[in-house]
Amino acid sequence: MMKFNDFEVHLTEDGSPSLKPADSEAMHSSKGAFAETLYIYGHGLKNSPQEGNSFNILSVGLGLGYNEILWASYCLANNKNKSFLHSYESIPYLSDSFIKWINNQQTELSKTYDKILKLFSNEFKITEQEIRKFLRERYNHSFFIHPALTSINKTTLTFNCIFYDAYSSATSPELWKPEFLESFLINYPDNHCSLSTYAAISALTKALAGQGFQVKKRKGFGYKRECTFAIKKPQN
Ligand SMILES: C[S@@+](CC[C@H](N)C(=O)[O-])C[C@H]1O[C@@H](n2cnc3c(N)ncnc32)[C@H](O)[C@@H]1O
Numbered sequence: 001m002m003k004f005n006d007f008e009v010h011l012t013e014d015g016s017p018s019l020k021p022a023d024s025e026a027m028h029s030s031k032g033a034f035a036e037t038l039y040i041y042g043h044g045l046k047n048s049p050q051e052g053n054s055f056n057i058l059s060v061g062l063g064l065g066y067n068e069i070l071w072a073s074y075c076l077a078n079n080k081n082k083s084f085l086h087s088y089e090s091i092p093y094l095s096d097s098f099i100k101w102i103n104n105q106q107t108e109l110s111k112t113y114d115k116i117l118k119l120f121s122n123e124f125k126i127t128e129q130e131i132r133k134f135l136r137e138r139y140n141h142s143f144f145i146h147p148a149l150t151s152i153n154k155t156t157l158t159f160n161c162i163f164y165d166a167y168s169s170a171t172s173p174e175l176w177k178p179e180f181l182e183s184f185l186i187n188y189p190d191n192h193c194s195l196s197t198y199a200a201i202s203a204l205t206k207a208l209a210g211q212g213f214q215v216k217k218r219k220g221f222g223y224k225r226e227c228t229f230a231i232k233k234p235q236n
Contacts, residue, residue, distance in 0.1 A: 012033045016116065016119055017064070018030075025170070034066070034119045038070070039221045044194050044196025056085075058085075059087040060166050064094075064098075073123070099139065102139060150174075161194050162195040162196070164196070168199065198220070213231060
């Protein structure tokens, strides 16, 4: 285990790294951060209602950037050239470190990102250089990192695929309140949209159903009983 800036990096059971703030919960399942990302968010990405090769993705909780590296790998492997990703992260240290790393600058977390990159490179058969170049070249063009998502964030954008990877309601209660979820689901999803998350709490299920999503409960990853994949498409 290594400690940086009040964070501890530890390995999960599939050998992939995760991060735990000293005073908070770990970011991933102890069963495997990489495997969990593929199972929850890889499934969300593959099954999102994409029209043509253009689609917009919203990632809540950049953390170590698993979902951002997943996006880049998936786009490269599937020739998705017109995809946009907007990521939100409340801890500037994490956003700054990730941006430095994609620009080939050394940070305390560089080796950790390198390990994650290698796993995606092997999985998607895309070189590590290509994936990092994709993120670097798209940063501030079609890949944006924003500060904390709040109930007053306003956006003119809508999204086809949402990764809702916030901390649990014990740590980030504001992001799981019914009022917050309702306004989030009114404002952010496109008419064609999927939402995936490791969580399966009733406030989320109710808010999704209330905004026209079909909620499909899946077996949870690791020790979790269930997780959520929800999809919304216009009725014909
Ligand atoms: C479960 S971790 C995300 C793990 C991440 N997706 C990854 O691939 O490593 C949750 C993240 O959400 C961030 N967070 C907490 N509150 C937030 C907010 N209001 N807006 C955006 N991010 C937030 C935390 O700092 C943490 O990095």
